[in-house]
Amino acid sequence: MYIKQLSVFVENKSGRLAEITSIIANAGIDIRALSIADTTDFGILRLVVNKPDEAEQVLKAAGLTVSLTNVIAVGIPDRPGGFAETMTAIADKDVGVEYMYAFISRDSDRAYLIMRVIDNEKAISALQAHGCDILDGNSIYKL
Amino acid sequence: MGILKPEIECASREDMKALQSARLKKMVENAYNNVPFYKQKLDELGISPADINSIDDITKLPFTLKTDLRDNYPYGLFAVPMTDLVRVHASSGTTGKQTVVGYTKKDIDVWSESAARAIAATGGTKDDIVHVSYGYGLFTGGLGLHYGAEYLGATAIPVSTGNTSRQIQIFQDFGSTVLCCTPSYALYLGESIRDAGISLDTIKLRAGIFGAEPWTDAMRKQIETLLGIEAYDIYGLSEIAGPGVSFDCECHNGMHVNEDYFYPEVIDPETLEPVPDGTVGELVFTCIGKEALPLIRYRTRDLCSITHEKCACGRTTVRMSKPVGRSDDMLIIRGVNVFPSQIEHVLLQQGMEPNYLIIVDRVNNLDTLTVEVEMAQNTFSDTIKDLETAKKKLEAAMQNTLNVHAHIKFVEYGTLPRSEGKAKRVIDKRKI
Numbered sequence: 001m002y003i004k005q006l007s008v009f010v011e012n013k014s015g016r017l018a019e020i021t022s023i024i025a026n027a028g029i030d031i032r033a034l035s036i037a038d039t040t041d042f043g044i045l046r047l048v049v050n051k052p053d054e055a056e057q058v059l060k061a062a063g064l065t066v067s068l069t070n071v072i073a074v075g076i077p078d079r080p081g082g083f084a085e086t087m088t089a090i091a092d093k094d095v096g097v098e099y100m101y102a103f104i105s106r107d108s109d110r111a112y113l114i115m116r117v118i119d120n121e122k123a124i125s126a127l128q129a130h131g132c133d134i135l136d137g138n139s140i141y142k143l
Numbered sequence: 144m145g146i147l148k149p150e151i152e153c154a155s156r157e158d159m160k161a162l163q164s165a166r167l168k169k170m171v172e173n174a175y176n177n178v179p180f181y182k183q184k185l186d187e188l189g190i191s192p193a194d195i196n197s198i199d200d201i202t203k204l205p206f207t208l209k210t211d212l213r214d215n216y217p218y219g220l221f222a223v224p225m226t227d228l229v230r231v232h233a234s235s236g237t238t239g240k241q242t243v244v245g246y247t248k249k250d251i252d253v254w255s256e257s258a259a260r261a262i263a264a265t266g267g268t269k270d271d272i273v274h275v276s277y278g279y280g281l282f283t284g285g286l287g288l289h290y291g292a293e294y295l296g297a298t299a300i301p302v303s304t305g306n307t308s309r310q311i312q313i314f315q316d317f318g319s320t321v322l323c324c325t326p327s328y329a330l331y332l333g334e335s336i337r338d339a340g341i342s343l344d345t346i347k348l349r350a351g352i353f354g355a356e357p358w359t360d361a362m363r364k365q366i367e368t369l370l371g372i373e374a375y376d377i378y379g380l381s382e383i384a385g386p387g388v389s390f391d392c393e394c395h396n397g398m399h400v401n402e403d404y405f406y407p408e409v410i411d412p413e414t415l416e417p418v419p420d421g422t423v424g425e426l427v428f429t430c431i432g433k434e435a436l437p438l439i440r441y442r443t444r445d446l447c448s449i450t451h452e453k454c455a456c457g458r459t460t461v462r463m464s465k466p467v468g469r470s471d472d473m474l475i476i477r478g479v480n481v482f483p484s485q486i487e488h489v490l491l492q493q494g495m496e497p498n499y500l501i502i503v504d505r506v507n508n509l510d511t512l513t514v515e516v517e518m519a520q521n522t523f524s525d526t527i528k529d530l531e532t533a534k535k536k537l538e539a540a541m542q543n544t545l546n547v548h549a550h551i552k553f554v555e556y557g558t559l560p561r562s563e564g565k566a567k568r569v570i571d572k573r574k575i
Contacts, residue, residue, distance in 0.1 A: 007523075042518070064555070067523055098526050
């Protein structure tokens with residue numbers, strides 16, 4: 001039900017993102033989705049990749065501070081209102097969202113959300129009740 | 144101008160030495176008889192108080208270090224029972240523990256008189272209104288100048304630090320004539336007055352007494368222009384008393400040491416031998432006029448030189464140069480003493496690795512302290528909220544121990560100098 005997301009601590013220095021993502025690229029790992037959360041001093045690079053455990057290893061070996069977190073990947077309809085309806089569904093169940101990012105798929109009618117919520121189980125049941133697809137690791141890593 | 148105690152401050156060298164000799168003898172007896180630490184030290188060296196008959200015998204005596212105060216924390220070096228103590232103050236220690244000092248009623252008088260001499264040297268009289276913007280509390284700055292003002296018979300306004308617009312309002316409404324604060328805050332106040340378009344005609348300040356941190360002559364001129372005053376330097380440390388150990392006169396040619404109470408020596412910090420007048424070395428004080436904490440040859444770690452030449456102001460007391468540096472790694476940030484070892488202590492206490500870099504700067508005339516700390520695996524989280532919480536927690540712990548705000552900046556793991564060897568842990572960007 002969950003997918004593994006990598007979080008990497010990154011200082012706000014020019015060129016740093018290029019260096020870090022090159023480490024993953026050199027290991028032949030493909031990025032499926034990413035987002036960056038930033039503050040004045042530092043940022044957190046969040047990545048969904050096709051081989052999360054391998055990516056964690058190579059990044060740690062390069063001396064980076066990395067963590068793996070279980071997040072929820074949700075497939076929603078790619079049409080006006082698709083996102084808003086999904087958010088309403090989880091808001092109605094009082095599920096708080098820590099962060100999220102979204103991307104559209106190669107198929108024309110699907111979009112995906114990567115979500116970190118306060119209460120995973122509650123979020124999943126709310127999303128399923130709303131008719132959303134909850135993706136497992138294999139399906140998202142292969143996208 | 145304004146010599147409070149001419150019989151002391153302008154005494155002949157012979158008279159001063161006679162006074163110092165008598166006081167040293169009495170003080171060593173007090174330390175030996177009432178402080179086990181000193182009894183043991185003197186016994187080990189085979190010295191008895193009877194061997195001390197003149198101030199020149201002082202070189203027979205052992206040195207006292209800040210670590211001795213820590214090792215005897217909090218009251219172990221006090222020579223009087225608690226019932227005779229009327230006050231304690233504290234300053235930064237080298238670790239989490241503060242350096243605690245104590246005063247009898249007479250000690251407070253000695254210190255107050257010393258600070259009063261400094262105020263008098265600015266031309267101060269009982270008609271002055273002394274605006275004290277040093278911090279009040281365990282730090283000696285606020286209460287030191289406050290009691291000095293009262294000793295002189297002047298009016299003390301205990302404004303304490305911060306709230307710049309209120310400070311300026313008090314200048315205008317209360318008619319402050321003498322300002323006491325750190326030089327960087329004086330500059331900040333001056334710039335705030337200028338930037339607010341306030342005319343100096345509405346402010347009666349005529350003099351300022353500034354200390355607790357290093358400052359330059361260029362800063363002095365800037366402060367004098369911005370505030371329309373004459374600026375005077377003051378020196379002190381809590382272990383010896385507090386502000387007023389030495390002070391500037393109108394000649395601005397070195398600070399006069401109140402050597403009838405605080406006997407100064409300058410030594411080579413390596414060989415520990417006294418150096419001649421005019422040579423820079425480490426300043427050492429013996430508290431010959433104090434009862435509660437009779438520190439013998441206390442190593443201040445401040446580097447400066449002294450001269451016994453008579454000053455054009457008429458005073459004959461020893462003058463010391465502005466400290467030109469430290470013989471240890473202590474930093475002075477907004478007048479607060481900070482040791483890198485305290486920062487290390489906090490990191491360890493918080494379960495973090497002691498890899499850090501201290502960056503000190505001066506922005507808009509106020510010191511800033513940034514501590515770079517590595518983001519280790521056990522502190523890291525995927526949410527900004529958690530990292531902000533970790534940062535705030537660490538900043539609060541730093542504030543608790545350092546008594547000054549430290550901005551924590553998380554950096555990537557492995558990018559800071561390691562704890563082994565002589566890692567460079569401090570970058571001081573201030574131009575002072």
